[in-house]
Every structure is written in structure tokens, then in C-alpha cells.
Amino acid sequence: MGAPKQKWTQEEEAALKAGVIKHGAGKWRTILKDPEFSGVLYLRSNVDLKDKWRNMSVMANGWGSREKARLAVKRVPHIPKQEENSMALGNVVQSDEEMMDTKPLSVSSETAQVATPKRSIVRLDNLIFEAITNLKEPGGSNKTNIATYIEEQYWAPPDFKRLLSAKLKYLTANGKLIKVKRRYRIAPTPAFSDRRRISSMLPPEGRQRDLQSVNGS
Amino acid sequence: MGAPKQKWTQEEEAALKAGVIKHGAGKWRTILKDPEFSGVLYLRSNVDLKDKWRNMSVMANGWGSREKARLAVKRVPHIPKQEENSMALGNVVQSDEEMMDTKPLSVSSETAQVATPKRSIVRLDNLIFEAITNLKEPGGSNKTNIATYIEEQYWAPPDFKRLLSAKLKYLTANGKLIKVKRRYRIAPTPAFSDRRRISSMLPPEGRQRDLQSVNGS
DNA sequence: CAGTAGGGCTAGGGTTTA
DNA sequence: TTAAACCCTAGCCCTACT
Numbered sequence: 001m002g003a004p005k006q007k008w009t010q011e012e013e014a015a016l017k018a019g020v021i022k023h024g025a026g027k028w029r030t031i032l033k034d035p036e037f038s039g040v041l042y043l044r045s046n047v048d049l050k051d052k053w054r055n056m057s058v059m060a061n062g063w064g065s066r067e068k069a070r071l072a073v074k075r076v077p078h079i080p081k082q083e084e085n086s087m088a089l090g091n092v093v094q095s096d097e098e099m100m101d102t103k104p105l106s107v108s109s110e111t112a113q114v115a116t117p118k119r120s121i122v123r124l125d126n127l128i129f130e131a132i133t134n135l136k137e138p139g140g141s142n143k144t145n146i147a148t149y150i151e152e153q154y155w156a157p158p159d160f161k162r163l164l165s166a167k168l169k170y171l172t173a174n175g176k177l178i179k180v181k182r183r184y185r186i187a188p189t190p191a192f193s194d195r196r197r198i199s200s201m202l203p204p205e206g207r208q209r210d211l212q213s214v215n216g217s
Numbered sequence: 218m219g220a221p222k223q224k225w226t227q228e229e230e231a232a233l234k235a236g237v238i239k240h241g242a243g244k245w246r247t248i249l250k251d252p253e254f255s256g257v258l259y260l261r262s263n264v265d266l267k268d269k270w271r272n273m274s275v276m277a278n279g280w281g282s283r284e285k286a287r288l289a290v291k292r293v294p295h296i297p298k299q300e301e302n303s304m305a306l307g308n309v310v311q312s313d314e315e316m317m318d319t320k321p322l323s324v325s326s327e328t329a330q331v332a333t334p335k336r337s338i339v340r341l342d343n344l345i346f347e348a349i350t351n352l353k354e355p356g357g358s359n360k361t362n363i364a365t366y367i368e369e370q371y372w373a374p375p376d377f378k379r380l381l382s383a384k385l386k387y388l389t390a391n392g393k394l395i396k397v398k399r400r401y402r403i404a405p406t407p408a409f410s411d412r413r414r415i416s417s418m419l420p421p422e423g424r425q426r427d428l429q430s431v432n433g434s
Numbered sequence: 435c436a437g438t439a440g441g442g443c444t445a446g447g448g449t450t451t452a
Numbered sequence: 453t454t455a456a457a458c459c460c461t462a463g464c465c466c467t468a469c470t
Contacts, residue, residue, distance in 0.1 A: 005451060005457055029443065048458080050444065055456055123372060155344075155371040162446090222445080222463055246437065263437065265464080271440085272462060 006043065008052055015040040016049055016056075025053060124167050128177075132186055140183035143168060223260065225269055232257040233266055233273075242270060252391070256342070259387045260380075341384050344371065345394075349403055357400035360385060 019031030019041075028046035031037055041049065131149040135141045141149075147164055168184060171177040178185045225233075236248030236258075245263035248254055258266070348366035352358045358366075364381055367373055385401060388394040395402045 007452095007456080026444065046443070050446095051457065051459095054446085058455085127372070155373065165447090224462080243438070267438065267440095268463065268465095275461085 011040055012044065013052070013056070016052060019049075020053065028053075124163060125171065125176075128164070128167060128171065128184075129186060132177075132184060137183070140178070140180065140185035142182050142184070146184065228257055229261065230269070230273065233269060236266075237270065243267075245270075256387070256391075260383060341380055342388065342393075345381070345384060345388065345401075346403060349394075349401060354400075357395070357397065357402035359399050359401070363401065 015037045016031070019027075019034060019037045022036070023030045023034065028049040031049060032041055032044070032046050044052075127150045128146060131146045132141050135145055135149055137145065143164065146168075147161060150164070151160065168177065168179075172179045172184070176187055178187050232254045233248070236244075236251060236254045239253070240247045240251065245266040248266060249258060249261070249263055261269075344367045345363060348363045349358050352362055352366055354362065360381065363385075364373075364378060367381070368377065385394065385396075389396045389401070393404050395404050
């Protein structure tokens with residue numbers, strides 16, 4: 001019932017790449033209005049450009065790099081609201097330094113005030129494993145229940161849902177978690193299931209997102 | 218760019234709703250300056266409030282063509298599929314109370330359980346006071362030590378440093394903290410020194426009762 | 435330059451289609 | 453099932469107006 005699904009032509013893809021090179025990724029409307037490309041892309045919207053660029057850049061980057069998470073916390077109308085078990089984890093997280101501490105590791109020298117989220121991300125792995133273990137749900141726990149558990153036990157950040165989704169995806173891709181029907185279990189063997197990434201279809205050269213030039217307002 | 222995108226927390230949404238009830242939609246700057254809400258909304262601008270209110274109103278009105286069906290099926294299987302949509306559009310909003318009734322889930326009118334829909338909202342105020350108290354540093358603690366304390370005791374969000382800086386600034390400006398030479402102490406008198414209330418816009422009957430502001434504790 | 439209203443844009447999650 | 457194309461919305465930006 002929707003759209004007839006217009007496949008992107010080679011010419012359109014080339015124009016999109018050229019547009020990104022010229023104006024930068026994220027400047028979709030600018031690219032679209034550029035007379036140099038509007039003749040080819042006149043059938044597409046700025047959102048189409050964005051989506052296409054995303055499709056061309058899938059998986060090439062990977063989740064292993066820096067934090068890429070931010071946003072989400074989709075509105076959850078109802079919380080499973082589980083038991084009051086205040087014994088399993090207690091309410092005080094006292095020992096955290098001992099497990100896997102992190103180095104300063106400053107990535108970008110700019111805006112050093114924002115601090116490195118490294119610590120939080122590293123610990124999120126443990127929180128996920130802990131949630132799955134203590135929830136003891138047969139077949140594993142879904143994302144919602146994991147999130148609820150962590151939110152009730154810790155000081156969850158505002159973008160917790162998104163961090164969690166990304167981390168679950170990452171851990172699943174790396175074989176540390178097993179996902180079956182939206183439920184996550186801890187992998188029995190933390191072994192060698194290393195999925196190799198086929199990068200046959202390389203995206204346009206800039207597969208990083210650092211093109212995001214700030215517009216000084 | 219320290220703030221990629223700040224998701225609105227439930228607490229912030231509740232404060233915005235309460236602010237609109239109190240001051241009316243459109244009085245964004247007034248809501249922002251109200252001490253009753255500034256503690257929660259101190260990260261937001263008046264434009265942010267306007268935009269958020271617009272988004273919330275859109276959701277309340279038609280409730281998303283697709284979200285509605287999707288949530289009805291997926292969330293709770295026993296939803297009586299006949300409810301809202303009776304007064305949302307055809308009715309002219311006469312009072313602010315009426316507007317509040319057309320809200321998304323949770324936090325209905327009357328600010329019923331705004332403070333504890335779930336345990337995920339941690340008061341940074343309390344963490345700061347706790348840090349200063351337990352650190353027991355003579356003359357107070359600087360921001361770095363406060364941050365370290367909280368990071369070691371809680372699962373700090375990625376933008377924790379920024380939140381902390383803003384909150385410290387806010388608490389200092391409100392007299393809840395005393396800042397001397399970059400060190401913060403808890404103000405001896407925890408309350409009502411109203412000498413900063415300029416109130417050119419505040420109605421005299423304004424703050425009769427505050428909604429569960431458990432700020433200071 | 436304030437502040438507000440409204441249009442518009444982008445990023446990202448989610449859904450549909452081939 | 454997968455991937456490409458499309459849809460939807462939150463948050464933010466831009467402009468006009470007062």
C-alpha cells in the first residue's frame with residue numbers, strides 16, 4: 001500500500017557520494033538543492049538521501065570502536081515491575097574498581113569536559129550478565145526485563161535503553177550472548193565464534209561519521 | 218558539542234506538565250525560572266520546553282497512527298480497545314487542566330505518582346550531598362572529588378561531568394551549596410532565603426503546594 | 435538582542451517490501 | 453531470512469514576528 005519502492009540507480013548513488021564529498025554527510029537538504037545533483041536526485045527526498053547513505057554504510061564501521069550510543073529510551077508504558085529482591089545485588093555498588101579498571105584513554109582532545117564514557121560502557125557488560133543471571137528466566141531475558149533490572153539496581157543514564165541495545169547487539173555479534181526470539185542468554189562458551197565481516201560492498205570512502213562538521217550558529 | 222541529544226526524562230516531562238498547569242502553555246521562560254521546576258529543568262532552554270510540549274501534544278492528540286496499533290498489540294494483551302480519542306480533537310481547550318488530561322501514558326493528571334513511577338530516576342542532588350558528606354573534606358570538596366566519589370559509588374551516565382557541573386552551578390546559585398575556592402560545602406541553612414526572588418512575572422498565589430519536590434531531603 | 439510560534443531538518447529506531 | 457527502501461518521531465535548528 002505504500003510506495004512502489006524505487007530502487008536506487010547507479011547514477012543516483014554516484015550523485016549521492018559526490019554530494020557527500022562536496023557538502024558533507026548530514027547535509028542532505030543542501031545536497032538536494034545543489035544544482036549539480038538535483039538533476040539526478042530530484043526524485044528523492046532529503047530523508048531518502050539519509051536512508052540510502054545509511055544503507056551504503058552498514059556494518060563497515062562496527063560497534064567495537066568508541067561509543068556510538070546516544071538517544072532512545074523509547075517510551076515504555078508499562079514496567080514489568082518485579083520482586084523486591086534486595087538481597088541479590090544489594091543497593092550499594094561498592095566494588096567496581098577492582099574488576100576492570102580503565103585508563104584515561106582520552107579519545108579526542110576537544111571538549112575534555114565531557115569525560116570519557118569508557119567506564120560506563122565497560123561496566124555495562126557486567127550489568128547485563130548480572131541481570132540475566134539473577135533474573136533466571138528460562139530461555140533468557142528480553143531487553144525490557146534486562147533494562148528494568150538494571151534501572152532498578154543502578155543509576156541508569158538517560159540514554160540507557162540505547163546503550164543497552166547497542167551493547168546487546170555487540171555482545172550477541174561477538175558470541176558472548178545468544179539471542180533467540182528476542183531473548184538473551186549468556187553463551188556457554190566464550191569461545192572463538194568470530195564472525196568475519198565481509199566487506200565486499202564497501203561504502204563510499206568515508207564510512208566514518210566524523211564528517212559531521214559543526215555549524216557554528 | 219557536548220550534548221549530542223538529550224532525551225527527556227520522565228521527571229523532566231512531569232515537571233514540564235506541572236509547569237504548564239501552573240503557568241500556562243507558552244510561558245516557557247516563566248516555567249523555567251520557577252524554583253519549583255528549575256531544579257529539574259535546569260538543563261533545558263525555553264525553546265526546548267516549547268518543542269517538547271509540542272511533541273507531547275502531538276502524541277496526546279492522535280497518538281501516532283502506527284504506534285497506537287503497535288503498542289496495543291504488543292504491550293498489554295488485555296487493553297480495552299476503546300478509550301481516548303473522544304475529546305482530544307473536537308474539544309476546545311479551555312483551561313490548562315483540560316490539556317493535561319490528554320497526555321501520553323503515565324503521569325496522568327493531578328501529578329499522582331510523578332516522583333516514583335520507577336526507581337530509575339536518581340537525584341543527582343542527593344548524590345552530590347552524599348559525596349560531600351562522606352568525603353568529609355575540610356573546607357568542602359571540589360568537583361573532581363565529588364565526581365570520583367559518585368562514579369565509584371554509582372553507575373554514572375556518560376555525560377555525568379556535564380550534569381554535575383551544571384547541577385553544582387545550580388545548587389550554588391540557589392544557596393544550597395556554598396562555593397569557596399572551587400570547593401563546595403553544604404549550606405548550613407538548607408532553605409528559604411528568598412532574597413533572590415525578583416518575581417516580576419510570578420503570580421502571588423503561585424506556589425501554594427509543590428508537587429512532591431523531594432529535592433533536598 | 436529577548437521570547438514565542440511555527441516550519442523544517444536530521445538521526446535513529448522501526449516497519450514494509452522484494 | 454536478509455537487505456534495501458520507506459515510515460515515524462524526538463530533539464534541535466532556523467526564521468518570522470512581536
